[in-house]
Amino acid sequence: MPEGNELHRWAKMQTEAFGGKKVRVEGPNGRFADAVLLDGRVLREVMAVGKHIGYDFGKDRKLHVHMGLYGDFTEGTGPAPEMRGALRLRISTKSDWLELRGPTDCSVWTDEQWEALKARLGPDPLNDDDPERGFQAILAKKTTSIGALLMDQTVFSGIGNIYRAEFLFRARVSPFRAGAQMTREELKAIWKDALKLMPEGMVDRRIVTTKPPDRPHSKGPALDEEVNYVYRRKGKPCFVCGTKIEMKVMAGRNLFWCPTCQAA
Structure with missing residues (x-):
C-alpha cells in the first residue's frame, strides 16, 4: 500500500500538471460512471490527507481516491495512449495525462464528505x-x-x-x-x-x-x-x-x- 509520502508526491505532481485547467475525465467501460459529472470541468487542485487523495472540481464536487493495497497511477505527457487493461480513471489535457488502476475507492464526493473525512483522520x-x-x-x-x-x-x-x-x-x-x-x-x-x-x-x-x-x-x-x-x-x-x-x-x-x- 502506498504510504503518505507517495500520496503527497502524486498530489503535488498532479496539481502542477492539471491545476487550474479544464480536464477530460473518463471512466472507460463503465468502471467509473460518475466521470461524466467531472468531465470538462476545471480541476482546481489535488490534495492529499493521510492515504486519501482529493481532486477539487469546485461547486461541491470532489473526486475521492483511496489507493488501498493495489492502487497505482501511470502518468505521462503528450497525447494519452490507447486505453488498456483494468483502467478505472483517466484525467487528461492536450499536454498531460494520468491513469488510475486498482484503487479501493474512486467516487465523487461533496465538500461535506471530504471535510468529514479530514475530521476523522489523525494529524498528518x-x-x-x-x-x-x-x-x-x-x-x-x-x-x-x-x-x-x-x-x-x-x-x-x-x-x-x-x-x-x-x-x-x-x-x-x-x-x-x-x-x-x-x-x-x-x-x-x-x-x-x-x-x-x-x-x-x-x-x-x-x-x-x-x-x-x-x-x-x-x-x-x-x-x-x-x-x-x-x-x-x-x-x-x-x-x-x-x-x-x-x-x-x-x-x-x-x-x-x-x-x-x-x-x-
Missing part, C-alpha cells in the same frame, strides 16, 4: 498538522500496543507499515508497549522523525530510514538491501546489534522489529 506529518490530538489518543489507550496505534489512521494519518516499523526501531521502542506506557517525549521524537523522513520519501520515491554509519556500506547512497533497519528483514541480522530481526502479524500487516534494540 506531511500537512504540518498539530500532533497533540494524536498524542492524546495514544496515551489514552491502556492496552492497545503502539505498533497497532501507529497503523490507526485516526491517530496519525499517512503512516503505513514501513514507517510504523522504522519509526519504532529508530526510537528504540517495542512495538508491543501499550500506548499509555509511552512518554510524551517518545511520542514527540517519533513525530519529529516523521517530519524529517516522510518529506524525504516524497523526493526520491524510496523510503530510506537507515543512517550511513549503521549500513554495511557506509559510503554513497544506500543499497536497496540496506535502506531500512527492520522492514522485510526477517531472520537477517540487525544492522546495529546483530540480533536476528523478527516478524509477526499486528493490525493486519506484517510487523518487523529487533528484539534486542526494541526490548519490551
Whole structure:
C-alpha cells in the first residue's frame, strides 16, 4: 500500500500538471460512471490527507481516491495512449495525462464528505498538522500496543507499515508497549522523525530510514538491501546489534522489529 509520502508526491505532481485547467475525465467501460459529472470541468487542485487523495472540481464536487493495497497511477505527457487493461480513471489535457488502476475507492464526493473525512483522520506529518490530538489518543489507550496505534489512521494519518516499523526501531521502542506506557517525549521524537523522513520519501520515491554509519556500506547512497533497519528483514541480522530481526502479524500487516534494540 502506498504510504503518505507517495500520496503527497502524486498530489503535488498532479496539481502542477492539471491545476487550474479544464480536464477530460473518463471512466472507460463503465468502471467509473460518475466521470461524466467531472468531465470538462476545471480541476482546481489535488490534495492529499493521510492515504486519501482529493481532486477539487469546485461547486461541491470532489473526486475521492483511496489507493488501498493495489492502487497505482501511470502518468505521462503528450497525447494519452490507447486505453488498456483494468483502467478505472483517466484525467487528461492536450499536454498531460494520468491513469488510475486498482484503487479501493474512486467516487465523487461533496465538500461535506471530504471535510468529514479530514475530521476523522489523525494529524498528518506531511500537512504540518498539530500532533497533540494524536498524542492524546495514544496515551489514552491502556492496552492497545503502539505498533497497532501507529497503523490507526485516526491517530496519525499517512503512516503505513514501513514507517510504523522504522519509526519504532529508530526510537528504540517495542512495538508491543501499550500506548499509555509511552512518554510524551517518545511520542514527540517519533513525530519529529516523521517530519524529517516522510518529506524525504516524497523526493526520491524510496523510503530510506537507515543512517550511513549503521549500513554495511557506509559510503554513497544506500543499497536497496540496506535502506531500512527492520522492514522485510526477517531472520537477517540487525544492522546495529546483530540480533536476528523478527516478524509477526499486528493490525493486519506484517510487523518487523529487533528484539534486542526494541526490548519490551
